[in-house]
Amino acid sequence: MNNKDNTIVSLENVTISYKSQPAVKNVYLDIPKSKVTALIGPSGCGKSTVLRAINRMNDLIEGCTLKGRVLFDGIDLYDKDIDPVEVRRRIGMVFQQPNPFPKSIYENIAFGARINGYSGDMDELVELSLRQAAVWDECKDKLNDSGVSLSGGQQQRLCIARTIAIQPEIILMDEPCSALDPISTLKIEETIHELKKDFTIVIVTHNMQQALRVSDMTAFYNAEQEEGTSGGKVGYLVEFNKTEEIFNSPCQKATQDYVSGRFG
Amino acid sequence: MVAFVLIGIGLVVFTGSIESMGRYGIKFLFTSDWNPVTDQYGAFTAIYGTLVTSITSITIALPLGVGTALFITEKILPKLVRETIGIMVELLAAIPSVVLGLWAMFIMEPFIRPFLSGLNNNFGWIPFFSSRPGGPGIAPAILILVVMILPIITSIARDSLNQVPSRLREAAYGVGATRWNAIFNVILPAAISGITGGVLLALGRAMGETMAVTMIIGNSNNFNFSLLSPGNTISSMLASQFGEADGSQVSSLMYAAFILMIITLIVNIIAQWMVLKLKLKY
Amino acid sequence: MNSNLYYNPSLRRNISDKVLTLLSGLFSLIAILPLILVIAYVIVNGASQINLSVLTQLPEPPGDDISAGGIGNAIIGTLIVTGIAALISIPIGVGGGIYLAEYSKPGVFTKFIRFGTNVLSGVPSIISGVCVYGVIVSTKIILGSNFSALAGGLALSILMLPTIIKTTDEGLKLVSNDLRKAALGLGASKYITITRVTLPSAITPIATGVVLAIARAAGETAPLIFTALFSFYWAQGTQALLEPIATLSVLIYNFALEPYKTQNELACAASFILVIVVLMMNLLTKLIGYYTNSNKS
Numbered sequence: 042m043n044n045k046d047n048t049i050v051s052l053e054n055v056t057i058s059y060k061s062q063p064a065v066k067n068v069y070l071d072i073p074k075s076k077v078t079a080l081i082g083p084s085g086c087g088k089s090t091v092l093r094a095i096n097r098m099n100d101l102i103e104g105c106t107l108k109g110r111v112l113f114d115g116i117d118l119y120d121k122d123i124d125p126v127e128v129r130r131r132i133g134m135v136f137q138q139p140n141p142f143p144k145s146i147y148e149n150i151a152f153g154a155r156i157n158g159y160s161g162d163m164d165e166l167v168e169l170s171l172r173q174a175a176v177w178d179e180c181k182d183k184l185n186d187s188g189v190s191l192s193g194g195q196q197q198r199l200c201i202a203r204t205i206a207i208q209p210e211i212i213l214m215d216e217p218c219s220a221l222d223p224i225s226t227l228k229i230e231e232t233i234h235e236l237k238k239d240f241t242i243v244i245v246t247h248n249m250q251q252a253l254r255v256s257d258m259t260a261f262y263n264a265e266q267e268e269g270t271s272g273g274k275v276g277y278l279v280e281f282n283k284t285e286e287i288f289n290s291p292c293q294k295a296t297q298d299y300v301s302g303r304f305g
Numbered sequence: 306m307v308a309f310v311l312i313g314i315g316l317v318v319f320t321g322s323i324e325s326m327g328r329y330g331i332k333f334l335f336t337s338d339w340n341p342v343t344d345q346y347g348a349f350t351a352i353y354g355t356l357v358t359s360i361t362s363i364t365i366a367l368p369l370g371v372g373t374a375l376f377i378t379e380k381i382l383p384k385l386v387r388e389t390i391g392i393m394v395e396l397l398a399a400i401p402s403v404v405l406g407l408w409a410m411f412i413m414e415p416f417i418r419p420f421l422s423g424l425n426n427n428f429g430w431i432p433f434f435s436s437r438p439g440g441p442g443i444a445p446a447i448l449i450l451v452v453m454i455l456p457i458i459t460s461i462a463r464d465s466l467n468q469v470p471s472r473l474r475e476a477a478y479g480v481g482a483t484r485w486n487a488i489f490n491v492i493l494p495a496a497i498s499g500i501t502g503g504v505l506l507a508l509g510r511a512m513g514e515t516m517a518v519t520m521i522i523g524n525s526n527n528f529n530f531s532l533l534s535p536g537n538t539i540s541s542m543l544a545s546q547f548g549e550a551d552g553s554q555v556s557s558l559m560y561a562a563f564i565l566m567i568i569t570l571i572v573n574i575i576a577q578w579m580v581l582k583l584k585l586k587y
Numbered sequence: 588m589n590s591n592l593y594y595n596p597s598l599r600r601n602i603s604d605k606v607l608t609l610l611s612g613l614f615s616l617i618a619i620l621p622l623i624l625v626i627a628y629v630i631v632n633g634a635s636q637i638n639l640s641v642l643t644q645l646p647e648p649p650g651d652d653i654s655a656g657g658i659g660n661a662i663i664g665t666l667i668v669t670g671i672a673a674l675i676s677i678p679i680g681v682g683g684g685i686y687l688a689e690y691s692k693p694g695v696f697t698k699f700i701r702f703g704t705n706v707l708s709g710v711p712s713i714i715s716g717v718c719v720y721g722v723i724v725s726t727k728i729i730l731g732s733n734f735s736a737l738a739g740g741l742a743l744s745i746l747m748l749p750t751i752i753k754t755t756d757e758g759l760k761l762v763s764n765d766l767r768k769a770a771l772g773l774g775a776s777k778y779i780t781i782t783r784v785t786l787p788s789a790i791t792p793i794a795t796g797v798v799l800a801i802a803r804a805a806g807e808t809a810p811l812i813f814t815a816l817f818s819f820y821w822a823q824g825t826q827a828l829l830e831p832i833a834t835l836s837v838l839i840y841n842f843a844l845e846p847y848k849t850q851n852e853l854a855c856a857a858s859f860i861l862v863i864v865v866l867m868m869n870l871l872t873k874l875i876g877y878y879t880n881s882n883k884s
């Protein structure tokens with residue numbers, strides 16, 4: 042926000058709709074490079090939808106349309122000549138539910154790298170990725186076991202390792218800890234701290250403490266009933282600033298109410 | 306009660322075939338004489354026909370059916386088009402077998418005959434194509450079976466693919482897989498046991514399918530390796546001979562029916578078991 | 588580097604993706620082609636034959652190649668035989684489904700029955716014909732008659748049974764347990780709960796299953812050719828139930844195999860009627876399903 046040169050992804054007046062019902066509208070957001078940006082807000086405010094828009098995951102949902110522009114290094118990702126597969130290779134994603142492939146741990150990592158045309162030493166890449174995701178010690182003796190046999194927290198870190206292995210520039214995380222216990226959550230957060238040296242991270246979380254612990258920047262979303270409609274709520278961006286500003290001296294009253302736990 | 310019906314059917318067919326079983330024993334399965342005049346019976350021609358028609362037709366229908374199922378589940382075209390294709394495939398399953406047989410006799414068989422002749426001319430050295438096609442035969446029967454089992458494979462493959470959790474699909478696309486990367490490496494493997502079950506169900510259906518096959522296969526009891534010559538399947542033999550049979554021919558037909566029943570039962574039990582296993586997994 | 592983001596149609600993965608997508612589309616086309624061809628065939632060759640006399644006259648025995656007559660008795664016969672099959676299989680099937688869903692305790696036995704129902708539906712239709720032949724036709728157990736409408740109906744009912752049991756069972760399982768508890772809580776007996784509350788709310792899937800089973804039975808031929816046989820005469824009086832009877836499907840089979848063109852054409856006309864009726868019944872169930880689904884959501 043303060044320095045335009047450092048922006049890696051920029052959302053310009055983005056409105057995302059399911060069928061004809063807007064889910065989130067008129068979002069402007071500049072995501073800084075090599076920082077952790079958190080998206081927070083009450084459920085149903087469209088923060089996950091915004092996140093999924095950044096690597097065109099919403100393409101998989103039928104009837105989901107986007108208006109506005111999502112710029113990645115100055116290129117509109119929704120230009121009709123853009124290859125969404127390429128976008129997802131440059132912008133990786135970790136999902137809410139740990140979703141390892143029902144293959145071996147090794148294959149979980151190697152699959153993505155292989156289809157991305159990685160031609161180096163695969164063993165080395167697998168080890169490096171697992172180390173970076175802080176799950177190597179737990180997996181090194183059972184690389185041929187199924188990825189599904191790991192515990193939830195290990196599975197999620199395996200999924201992070203899988204994403205690292207394709208060497209994206211940005212990693213999107215969609216409530217990566219919501220299905221995990223506190224100890225696993227802590228481990229994932231440590232991993233995020235390590236990862237931000239190499240990657241730009243955007244994380245959606247409903248846990249304000251987590252946003253405070255891991256992020257440099259925070260965007261607060263809220264949702265309100267669209268005027269004149271009987272339909273669902275529509276999300277919008279309330280405030281985007283440095284994390285400490287959002288939590289200590291927010292400009293908007295809604296933000297103040299939310300971060301102090303008065304609703305949400 | 307259902308078990309009662311099932312066992313009852315088995316018992317009736319079994320009692321009917323005792324005489325023939327006693328006379329021919331296991332040899333019945335491996336001899337190909339079927340001659341009501343001399344009262345000599347061996348079911349090899351029909352068993353060969355049953356196996357070769359069902360297995361070949363499955364081999365052809367499998368890629369077609371799974372391809373179609375992928376086309377309608379993987380969001381390639383707008384919903385309306387996909388649903389229309391889905392409904393049409395289901396309607397194909399509803400067309401009575403005897404009507405398909407009629408169509409096969411008068412339209413399909415004359416239409417494909419030149420192609421079959423071509424096969425014979427160019428590949429006649431392969432035993433399967435070693436005779437000249439002349440009207441009804443095993444090859445057109447295989448094709449009509451493909452038409453009949455395609456809807457089964459398609460609809461079961463579609464159900465299995467729909468049951469693949471969307472988070473697996475997202476995982477694949479999330480690491481930058483193209484549509485077919487995702488399909489071959491993640492989606493199909495996850496759906497494989499359901500699809501296998503569907504294939505086995507279709508196999509059972511193909512083995513027992515009667516009318517269309519009877520009308521187009523030529524009902525010949527003379528054994529011939531070639532797919533281009535007329536042949537017989539157990540069910541077509543039953544359909545074409547049972548009404549006029551008497552004495553030990555009836556018993557031999559019952560024996561053949563018993564064999565058919567046992568084979569289809571086994572195939573169906575394995576198929577149901579695999580479909581059930583899939584349901585438990587998710 | 589940034590230009591990499593643009594779609595490059597000459598990349599290998601993009602080419603293979605395109606090819607495979609086209610291939611699956613082609614397969615879909617092949618899969619629906621037979622339906623279109625068969626329907627076109629019966630319409631072109633069958634619909635032109637249809638007139639009042641074809642619908643109301645008796646078929647002529649082969650040999651006279653001036654006219655093959657009509658399919659009147661076969662239409663009536665299909666109604667009678669399918670009706671008999673429905674009368675036998677609907678009460679037993681719905682009853683069995685109710686037992687499975689409402690009375691039986693979950694356990695090995697119930698599992699076995701469900702499994703058996705599925706397996707029974709995979710038994711070739713001709714086997715049920717063979718079985719009925721063995722029990723009824725060859726033994727003349729019913730009032731000394733051998734080939735009869737009754738025997739044909741029985742053979743068809745064996746085929747309908749698994750479908751009806753299964754849809755009833757599954758339809759009832761979909762009814763929410765709260766509804767059951769509410770009725771029982773009001774002091775209704777189990778019997779009253781089932782007949783007044785549970786069954787009515789599951790009526791759509793059950794009806795759908797029954798219609799589909801009837802549609803399938805109406806087109807079945809294999810179990811009929813040596814149970815109901817065929818007849819060139821009208822079915823008359825109750826006595827007709829114990830005599831051979833004509834049906835559309837057997838008429839198609841018999842007349843298709845005749846060497847005479849007029850007979851073949853009559854088979855086409857019968858096919859037209861059969862296909863239209865069967866497809867209509869199937870589309871009807873689709874419409875019902877669609878209508879109830881859109882009502883719920």
